[in-house]
Amino acid sequence: MSDTVVVGLDVGGTSTRAAAVDLDGVRLGTGHAGGGNPTSHGAERAAGELLTALRAALAEVDPTRVRAGVIGLAGAGRLLADPRGRDAFDQAWTAAGLRCPYTVHGDALVAYASGTAAPDGTVLIAGTGAIAAQVRDLRLDRTADGHGWLLGDAGSGFWLGREAVRSLLTDLDRAVAPGALARQVLAELTGSTEVAARPRATAAAVVQAVTRRPPVDLARLAPLVVTAARQGEPAAVALVTEAAALLAESIWRIRPPDATDPVVLGGGLLTGDTPLAGAVRAELAARWPDAPLAGAGDGAAAAAWLAARDLPEVIDPAALHARLVPPPT
Amino acid sequence: MSDTVVVGLDVGGTSTRAAAVDLDGVRLGTGHAGGGNPTSHGAERAAGELLTALRAALAEVDPTRVRAGVIGLAGAGRLLADPRGRDAFDQAWTAAGLRCPYTVHGDALVAYASGTAAPDGTVLIAGTGAIAAQVRDLRLDRTADGHGWLLGDAGSGFWLGREAVRSLLTDLDRAVAPGALARQVLAELTGSTEVAARPRATAAAVVQAVTRRPPVDLARLAPLVVTAARQGEPAAVALVTEAAALLAESIWRIRPPDATDPVVLGGGLLTGDTPLAGAVRAELAARWPDAPLAGAGDGAAAAAWLAARDLPEVIDPAALHARLVPPPT
Numbered sequence: 340m341s342d343t344v345v346v347g348l349d350v351g352g353t354s355t356r357a358a359a360v361d362l363d364g365v366r367l368g369t370g371h372a373g374g375g376n377p378t379s380h381g382a383e384r385a386a387g388e389l390l391t392a393l394r395a396a397l398a399e400v401d402p403t404r405v406r407a408g409v410i411g412l413a414g415a416g417r418l419l420a421d422p423r424g425r426d427a428f429d430q431a432w433t434a435a436g437l438r439c440p441y442t443v444h445g446d447a448l449v450a451y452a453s454g455t456a457a458p459d460g461t462v463l464i465a466g467t468g469a470i471a472a473q474v475r476d477l478r479l480d481r482t483a484d485g486h487g488w489l490l491g492d493a494g495s496g497f498w499l500g501r502e503a504v505r506s507l508l509t510d511l512d513r514a515v516a517p518g519a520l521a522r523q524v525l526a527e528l529t530g531s532t533e534v535a536a537r538p539r540a541t542a543a544a545v546v547q548a549v550t551r552r553p554p555v556d557l558a559r560l561a562p563l564v565v566t567a568a569r570q571g572e573p574a575a576v577a578l579v580t581e582a583a584a585l586l587a588e589s590i591w592r593i594r595p596p597d598a599t600d601p602v603v604l605g606g607g608l609l610t611g612d613t614p615l616a617g618a619v620r621a622e623l624a625a626r627w628p629d630a631p632l633a634g635a636g637d638g639a640a641a642a643a644w645l646a647a648r649d650l651p652e653v654i655d656p657a658a659l660h661a662r663l664v665p666p667p668t
Numbered sequence: 669m670s671d672t673v674v675v676g677l678d679v680g681g682t683s684t685r686a687a688a689v690d691l692d693g694v695r696l697g698t699g700h701a702g703g704g705n706p707t708s709h710g711a712e713r714a715a716g717e718l719l720t721a722l723r724a725a726l727a728e729v730d731p732t733r734v735r736a737g738v739i740g741l742a743g744a745g746r747l748l749a750d751p752r753g754r755d756a757f758d759q760a761w762t763a764a765g766l767r768c769p770y771t772v773h774g775d776a777l778v779a780y781a782s783g784t785a786a787p788d789g790t791v792l793i794a795g796t797g798a799i800a801a802q803v804r805d806l807r808l809d810r811t812a813d814g815h816g817w818l819l820g821d822a823g824s825g826f827w828l829g830r831e832a833v834r835s836l837l838t839d840l841d842r843a844v845a846p847g848a849l850a851r852q853v854l855a856e857l858t859g860s861t862e863v864a865a866r867p868r869a870t871a872a873a874v875v876q877a878v879t880r881r882p883p884v885d886l887a888r889l890a891p892l893v894v895t896a897a898r899q900g901e902p903a904a905v906a907l908v909t910e911a912a913a914l915l916a917e918s919i920w921r922i923r924p925p926d927a928t929d930p931v932v933l934g935g936g937l938l939t940g941d942t943p944l945a946g947a948v949r950a951e952l953a954a955r956w957p958d959a960p961l962a963g964a965g966d967g968a969a970a971a972a973w974l975a976a977r978d979l980p981e982v983i984d985p986a987a988l989h990a991r992l993v994p995p996p997t
Contacts, residue, residue, distance in 0.1 A: 486871065491875075508819060509921065513921045539811050546819055592838065593842070
């Protein structure tokens with residue numbers, strides 16, 4: 340058994356996960372901490388969460404055994420461009436007792452590597468936002484969308500939530516009784532499914548309820564759409580189908596039509612057997628019938644694998660991947 | 669000649685206009701002032717602009733001759749719901765020397781009345797935002813859209829600007845050379861038509877340039893789309909065509925398919941011989957072939973006409989309309 344240890348971190352907006360593993364694929368430690376995305380939380384706080392997760396993962400490990408580390412996080416480019424952010428991460432790394440260098444990658448690359456060991460392929464992530472990326476030799480190459488809620492995120496949780504409200508407003512404008520999904524959206528926003536005698540008074544109340552909060556909060560309505568689509572509610576099924584087409588269109592912008600390398604699906608809306616994941620898989624199977632489709636798995640383990648595969652003693656990265664990052668069940 | 673005078677005010681976000689007229693349709697005075705929309709500017713400031721415009725219009729008129737007045741403004745309902753706003757307007761009215769009562773109507777009704785004297789019909793307004801409304805007996809009845817940029821305003825100036833940026837971002841994602849409209853949008857936002865070696869760096873700069881300003885400022889890009897469409901630029905023509913279909917769809921929500929009463933087009937994007945007005949006219953002619961189409965004209969004169977037509981001595985409101993509110997040239 341090798342004495343070498345690698346660590347991987349998956350830093351998301353709501354949680355940070357760390358994994359310490361040896362080169363036989365044995366998990367030596369795991370850490371959890373709060374959201375650490377430096378773009379949304381500030382680099383100091385992000386670095387604090389990073390340190391918490393690292394210390395937990397290294398509780399039973401001599402940190403001098405750690406030879407390599409990878410941190411995956413959203414907005415990686417911005418962190419690297421900001422000396423203060425880089426400093427804060429360096430200090431957390433050192434405070435955890437680590438002497439080796441570390442590499443920062445975008446969360447999209449880590450999501451990709453959590454689904455496949457193939458060096459080339461495509462990753463599609465749909466959560467609050469949405470982005471597609473081409474991966475070349477396990478580096479992010481071209482991306483599509485990821486432009487944020489105002490200008491992009493087509494087919495994302497924000498998009499599903501906004502379109503569900505727009506659909507409700509259309510019912511109110513037309514003075515037809517809102518459908519099942521629209522009634523749920525109405526209740527969520529106004530606390531009641533009642534429509535005023537003048538429906539435009541209800542429409543105004545809906546608009547006010549939405550505009551009282553940050554726009555991106557519309558993503559909180561996405562689970563209503565997903566659940567309704569699972570039950571076959573027509574408006575929800577239509578929105579999920581349209582979202583899947585938009586997500587596939589984002590991939591279409593960057594993935595060659597004849598590509599046969601894998602596509603990894605990640606993010607809250609595409610992880611597991613969701614209606615949107617099913618619709619996206621159908622879109623992808625129609626456009627790229629020979630592409631293997633995989634779901635994103637354990638991001639911290641994938642980050643650890645990305646750290647390990649460059650070490651000289653790792654002869655068979657794919658075999659290590661199979662042990663470290665098993666496909667999600 | 670009647671001794672009776674009526675006043676009309678058209679209170680917009682960027683300007684306030686007032687007209688004092690007699691019942692023969694003779695214009696006795698005209699006033700201009702700054703933006704007076706109480707929603708965007710606060711009721712006190714709005715009332716101040718109102719007073720400035722009123723005083724100018726009444727400079728040569730004995731205010732005790734004024735028998736009726738109408739104020740048209742966006743967000744009229746909110747003004748009436750707010751006692752402070754109503755007070756501020758009351759005080760401005762009295763400070764101008766007026767003793768008669770006044771009525772507040774939505775700007776959509778005033779725009780409608782500036783295009784036709786018919787008591788029933790439809791008005792479509794597209795400027796920064798977009799709204800359609802049914803008019804019944806010269807009162808606003810049902811409305812469609814007008815839900816604001818986050819959830820609505822389909823086919824508006826905001827929509828055209830946002831879609832122009834989205835189209836540019838799609839070109840950058842696909843790594844194709846931006847078209848003529850996209851290059852203009854790029855120059856407007858980044859100060860240069862240059863695309864970086866990694867186009868996603870340029871895409872990030874575009875997104876940052878947009879998100880530095882309030883979202884509604886995207887409407888400032890609409891004139892680029894309109895001008896490019898006039899010159900036949902394909903992406904601009906496609907956007908204008910889609911905007912026209914969305915605006916017609918808003919009308920479709922509220923106007924019966926067999927309606928033959930008039931449709932009035934107003935707002936900066938539909939006033940005059942613009943490409944969007946042409947495309948909307950074509951959509952409307954296809955759906956309601958027998959409906960007369962009119963352009964919105966002088967809002968202050970239309971407001972004055974709305975004030976006059978309820979007076980007992982006005983026997984023929986349509987004849988007075990023809991004198992007071994001539995069709996726009």
